[in-house]
Amino acid sequence: MAKKMLHSLTLNGEEVEVASAPEATLLETLREDLRVLSSKRGCNQGVCGACTVIIDGKPVRSCLTLTARCEGHDVRTVEGLSDDRILNALQKHMVEAGGVQCGFCTGGMLMSARNLLAEVPRPSRDAVKSALSGNICRCTGYRTIVDAVCGAAEELAQ
Amino acid sequence: MTELLFPTTVEEAVALLAAHEDARPIAGGATLVAMRNAGLVESTHLVSLDRIAGLAGIVRLEDGRIRIGAMTKHAETASCEMLSGSLEVLRKAAGMIANRVVRNMGTMGGSVANADPAADYLPALACCDAVLTIAGPGGTREVSILDYVEDWYETALGEGEIITAFTLPAPYAAASSYRKIARVSGDFATASCAMALEADGQGVRVAIGACGPGPIRDPEAEAALCGHLGDPEAVATFAKALADQADPVDDVRGSAEYRLQLIPRLISGVLNDISKETV
Amino acid sequence: MSLDQPNPSFTGGAVGKSVPKVDSLEKVQGRAEYIADLYRPGMLHGAILASPYPHARILGYDLTEALAAPGVVAIITGDDVGEGRMGAFIKDEHAIAKGKVLYVGEPVAAVAARTETEARAACRLIRVDYEELPAILSPEEGLEEGAAILHEKLADYIKVFDAGSEGNLCSRTELSEGNVDGAWAGCDVIVEGEYTTQPQAHVSMEPCGALAEVDANGRVTLWSANQSVFRVQANVCESLSLPMSKLRSLTPRVGAGFGNKMEPHIQPITVALAMKAQRPVKLILTREEDFEMVRARHPFKVRMKTGAKKDGTLVARHCEVLVDCGAFADDSPGVMGYALLMCGGPYRFPHMKAEGRLVYTNKLRFGAFRGFGNPQVLFAGEQQIDQIAERIGMDPFAIRRKNMVREGDRWFVGPEIASNGLAGCLDAVEQAAKLPRADGSARNFGLAVTAHISGLLGTGAIVKMLEDGTISLNTGATDIGQGSDTVLAQICAEELKLPFDQVAVASPDTDGSPYNWGTTASRVTYTTGRAVKAAAKKVVDQAMEQAAEMLDCDVDELELREGGRIGKVGSNSDVTFAQISGRAHWAVGGPLVGSETLVFDQPTHDPKRAIALGLPFPRIGVFSFAALGVDVDIDEVSGQVSVREAWSAADVGRAINPKLVEVQLHGGFVQGLGYSLFEEMVWDGPRLANPSLMDYKVPTMRDVPDAIHTYIIEDPDPTGPFGAKGAGEIGLNAAPGALANAVAQATGFRHNHLPLTGERVLNGMLAAEKT
Numbered sequence A: 001m002a003k004k005m006l007h008s009l010t011l012n013g014e015e016v017e018v019a020s021a022p023e024a025t026l027l028e029t030l031r032e033d034l035r036v037l038s039s040k041r042g043c044n045q046g047v048c049g050a051c052t053v054i055i056d057g058k059p060v061r062s063c064l065t066l067t068a069r070c071e072g073h074d075v076r077t078v079e080g081l082s083d084d085r086i087l088n089a090l091q092k093h094m095v096e097a098g099g100v101q102c103g104f105c106t107g108g109m110l111m112s113a114r115n116l117l118a119e120v121p122r123p124s125r126d127a128v129k130s131a132l133s134g135n136i137c138r139c140t141g142y143r144t145i146v147d148a149v150c151g152a153a154e155e156l157a158q
Numbered sequence B: 001m002t003e004l005l006f007p008t009t010v011e012e013a014v015a016l017l018a019a020h021e022d023a024r025p026i027a028g029g030a031t032l033v034a035m036r037n038a039g040l041v042e043s044t045h046l047v048s049l050d051r052i053a054g055l056a057g058i059v060r061l062e063d064g065r066i067r068i069g070a071m072t073k074h075a076e077t078a079s080c081e082m083l084s085g086s087l088e089v090l091r092k093a094a095g096m097i098a099n100r101v102v103r104n105m106g107t108m109g110g111s112v113a114n115a116d117p118a119a120d121y122l123p124a125l126a127c128c129d130a131v132l133t134i135a136g137p138g139g140t141r142e143v144s145i146l147d148y149v150e151d152w153y154e155t156a157l158g159e160g161e162i163i164t165a166f167t168l169p170a171p172y173a174a175a176s177s178y179r180k181i182a183r184v185s186g187d188f189a190t191a192s193c194a195m196a197l198e199a200d201g202q203g204v205r206v207a208i209g210a211c212g213p214g215p216i217r218d219p220e221a222e223a224a225l226c227g228h229l230g231d232p233e234a235v236a237t238f239a240k241a242l243a244d245q246a247d248p249v250d251d252v253r254g255s256a257e258y259r260l261q262l263i264p265r266l267i268s269g270v271l272n273d274i275s276k277e278t279v
Numbered sequence C: 001m002s003l004d005q006p007n008p009s010f011t012g013g014a015v016g017k018s019v020p021k022v023d024s025l026e027k028v029q030g031r032a033e034y035i036a037d038l039y040r041p042g043m044l045h046g047a048i049l050a051s052p053y054p055h056a057r058i059l060g061y062d063l064t065e066a067l068a069a070p071g072v073v074a075i076i077t078g079d080d081v082g083e084g085r086m087g088a089f090i091k092d093e094h095a096i097a098k099g100k101v102l103y104v105g106e107p108v109a110a111v112a113a114r115t116e117t118e119a120r121a122a123c124r125l126i127r128v129d130y131e132e133l134p135a136i137l138s139p140e141e142g143l144e145e146g147a148a149i150l151h152e153k154l155a156d157y158i159k160v161f162d163a164g165s166e167g168n169l170c171s172r173t174e175l176s177e178g179n180v181d182g183a184w185a186g187c188d189v190i191v192e193g194e195y196t197t198q199p200q201a202h203v204s205m206e207p208c209g210a211l212a213e214v215d216a217n218g219r220v221t222l223w224s225a226n227q228s229v230f231r232v233q234a235n236v237c238e239s240l241s242l243p244m245s246k247l248r249s250l251t252p253r254v255g256a257g258f259g260n261k262m263e264p265h266i267q268p269i270t271v272a273l274a275m276k277a278q279r280p281v282k283l284i285l286t287r288e289e290d291f292e293m294v295r296a297r298h299p300f301k302v303r304m305k306t307g308a309k310k311d312g313t314l315v316a317r318h319c320e321v322l323v324d325c326g327a328f329a330d331d332s333p334g335v336m337g338y339a340l341l342m343c344g345g346p347y348r349f350p351h352m353k354a355e356g357r358l359v360y361t362n363k364l365r366f367g368a369f370r371g372f373g374n375p376q377v378l379f380a381g382e383q384q385i386d387q388i389a390e391r392i393g394m395d396p397f398a399i400r401r402k403n404m405v406r407e408g409d410r411w412f413v414g415p416e417i418a419s420n421g422l423a424g425c426l427d428a429v430e431q432a433a434k435l436p437r438a439d440g441s442a443r444n445f446g447l448a449v450t451a452h453i454s455g456l457l458g459t460g461a462i463v464k465m466l467e468d469g470t471i472s473l474n475t476g477a478t479d480i481g482q483g484s485d486t487v488l489a490q491i492c493a494e495e496l497k498l499p500f501d502q503v504a505v506a507s508p509d510t511d512g513s514p515y516n517w518g519t520t521a522s523r524v525t526y527t528t529g530r531a532v533k534a535a536a537k538k539v540v541d542q543a544m545e546q547a548a549e550m551l552d553c554d555v556d557e558l559e560l561r562e563g564g565r566i567g568k569v570g571s572n573s574d575v576t577f578a579q580i581s582g583r584a585h586w587a588v589g590g591p592l593v594g595s596e597t598l599v600f601d602q603p604t605h606d607p608k609r610a611i612a613l614g615l616p617f618p619r620i621g622v623f624s625f626a627a628l629g630v631d632v633d634i635d636e637v638s639g640q641v642s643v644r645e646a647w648s649a650a651d652v653g654r655a656i657n658p659k660l661v662e663v664q665l666h667g668g669f670v671q672g673l674g675y676s677l678f679e680e681m682v683w684d685g686p687r688l689a690n691p692s693l694m695d696y697k698v699p700t701m702r703d704v705p706d707a708i709h710t711y712i713i714e715d716p717d718p719t720g721p722f723g724a725k726g727a728g729e730i731g732l733n734a735a736p737g738a739l740a741n742a743v744a745q746a747t748g749f750r751h752n753h754l755p756l757t758g759e760r761v762l763n764g765m766l767a768a769e770k771t
């Protein structure tokens, strides 16, 4: 076992120190060390998007991010955005539009959607599909998720 | 057992790579960490390039050429307005890599160093006549993208060397485009085609991706095609010349035969797209 | 809210309303717990060593090095599991490879260690001595004379139906009605063809996993990702020779199933590890393992022949299938038998014959996958209907209308069709698809229709009225995300005339829940819904009796009022559920509990009509119907097909929750789109070549049309709860048929092989240009 090193990062607005092996991924650290469980291991290769988190405002794959490289960075997950206006609107519309089925992709999906609406307040349906195409959902067929993101955008614009 | 090292200069990075046998650079990590997760690579030392100042970003040089730092993320390249006209092909290719989230991670240096034959940058850079700047134990050297890929996953990059930048000729006003055939959005290419019109509008530069170890370009055939872009027979002859140089494989994305079929169809298709753009 | 005030939020019945799913809030907040999110004190992590060979005898193990590796607590191999075997139809499978390995990826040994990394590292140190045997990689090879035999003791295995197993033949089924052989002479048009379909991976977003713990008395508690806590219990206990009372099976939230989690995956291994380690063990598969170890949709070879009169009347169909079973029977005999039952489609064929052979091969097991064999045969059948229509110059809608089965008809081999909304489905699709494209260009339109059952086997419900008059509902049905907790609560609330949010749904638990065969066969709304409605009715009856005593009148003078009240007809006086339940709990009669169990018992086969040999399902279910229209574009350069618009209409009897039905139709269509156009598990010799999401591609948001129009047709089933029938699978079935018909229309070329990749379609286009 490689020696663990202490790393400090901002997780959901709080400074945390965590001991992790140099090759540990952020996904492993979040789940196994910090028990922040909304990021899921769906493929561990960056394809499925279930582990997507926001670092310094941008969505990235936590399964492809080494924890050691997050030193000093700002990491956010669904748990840490409970007061976020954009996320709250997305959550509400996901529930109402039927964008949630098994829910395993939902956390990552919301991270991508949150970033999109922060950058583009009124995206077209195509823009939504483009921004969220790296998050796989096997249940919904996507239609209701696009509905939810567009619905949230509309509500936020009012 | 891995150690992660954080050099702050290129020289330091090169020295660290030389000091540890089995050391590797890590850029965006999008490929390297995925491979580690799958148990396909083990390195005793990873040399992180993300704290080296000046390796990321896109600048216009005084002579109009464009320089892209090796650590520039795909997302930045995909939205860079300096990459217009004859260089738009590179911006388009960047925008078709994986998906938005992976584009926030992966870097041009990482992609080109990895030299996946199906990677989107290789044909796009080949079409742009890009030059790589490579730093290593023996100092810095420049390598043309056309000489860069030597065989399947084998490149001009030597032991302990890192790519630091890509230099592109100054853009000029002419259409250029990139077309990628993939099974689904965000998949690696089954075959792809990068194309740019010459400044005089008479000729094109064309590179085919995912149909051999490296991008396929043929300047001689391009010269022969010059002035005959509207002639379907000349285009067919040109396409055949490129297809003859292809060395495609059968894989889960498609058969070798399909890839050979796609080459002329892609060339006509993209030519069609850029002629439309020109009118 | 005071006890005697009804809840003001009540706004009429819960059935027919698109109430949000009860689990959606916790899911959008990242708080839902899946199997990987569970941790127990002292818990170890498991990892599996997979077989590198497709077929080999295990001569021995050397665990010395692995046992000495850091963090390792226990290792199990085939030597640690007894002779027990499990299996839904044929009990042919040990908990872990024992004596032999039968496919690349089959679990051979498993390690429990402090961390997952340590467990995986230790797996690499296990030495297994193999003697390689010849591998059988196709059904044809398996049937050859002198072929290597996978299951030498097949004759001795327990089988739950007349399988006719022999050699590598796992099962055979033969069904016939009328006289097919004599019917061809009377046909004006005959089409025939051979079709192949490819294996499809489920790709539930959540990979399979389990967590097991043994208590002081040696009793096991097992949490796992599953579609049935009871099938988990049965499979673990059969394979590990445990009394069922020694195992409690539970489920956290499940990240979808699609059939993959119905029968066992690694639950038996996890339990064996926990028993050996005497500590809790959690084992979560990687995505690659999930591809290689669990199960997939069967590849089929279909030979089909259909005959009709020149006025379009269908006369006869003959269908023969050869099905790759993989290494273990699993649900395969059921899938093949069901495919044969459905291969005539929803049409009146006076003469039908369907025959199938299912053959063991050295590949991972093929098993249940949404559609259960129906999409494979429908891909052939619905193309042949279009071909006949083309030949006689008939419209695809007209030929289907002319021949479709009607209410009161019998389905192939015998079951009665009690409700049928197919005509309405066809009308809805036709009207919508007739409209021109927005850009005025011509449509490349394809149509297919389908039927699917909902039903099968045992189920139950317990409805308890709590002291305050609110309700606890326990059914044992696993909600895998599709929303059954919500729908069952709606049914319960409707029957009790209570606000939906006063019904709490208990999580499935073999200790506390009534039996439920599983979340499969589009059955939960229909079968479990029936049990819920009946159980709720019993609670109402008990409450009525209490109320009669409280109001000093006869029960038949009473009415159930909305919001949890029972009152005297024509008077204002009433009592609330809270008052009734309080009285029952503390004074008179005892707590109000209603329970109901049932098993679907309508026979499949009518021996007076048809011959049926090797029928795996003696009782199947009631019929839902659907029509699907698609409009496609074909990329000139690549031949790739994209769907511009789709119209999916389904008769679900009664939509308890229309939004959830709609999402089933969307999701089913998109999974069917992937299946039809590009998803394919590819074998490179004995090894799966693409066991990862990098190489196996499923549709992303950009690969699906925005315009998937859904139409819910409601032809209530007399036995269904409020008329409801199933909706889970029917949205997928018709996709390959409809897309193949659209591609034929667009390119002039018919494809007999799935998937319709760019490569195939391009070559079809080029071939069509030549002729």
Ligand SMILES: Cc1cc2nc3c(=O)[nH]c(=O)nc-3n(C[C@H](O)[C@H](O)[C@H](O)COP(=O)(O)OP(=O)(O)OC[C@H]3O[C@@H](n4cnc5c(N)ncnc54)[C@H](O)[C@@H]3O)c2cc1C
Residues within 6 Å of the ligand: A045, A046, A047, B024, B025, B026, B027, B028, B029, B030, B031, B032, B033, B034, B049, B070, B071, B096, B097, B098, B099, B102, B105, B106, B107, B108, B109, B110, B111, B112, B113, B114, B118, B119, B120, B121, B157, B161, B162, B163, B164, B186, B187, B188, B189
């Ligand atoms: C889900 C997914 C989908 C993808 N889809 C596509 C796609 O459609 N098209 C496409 O082109 N690519 C695709 N990629 C690859 C993506 O573009 C990667 O980002 C890229 O290949 C590697 O870049 P990186 O910066 O992450 O490199 P890393 O993963 O950090 O490194 C990759 C390799 O290059 C070496 N290296 C990195 N930087 C340098 C340097 N400056 N000098 C020398 N060596 C270096 C490393 O040692 C390593 O061996 C995909 C990746 C993922 C995860």
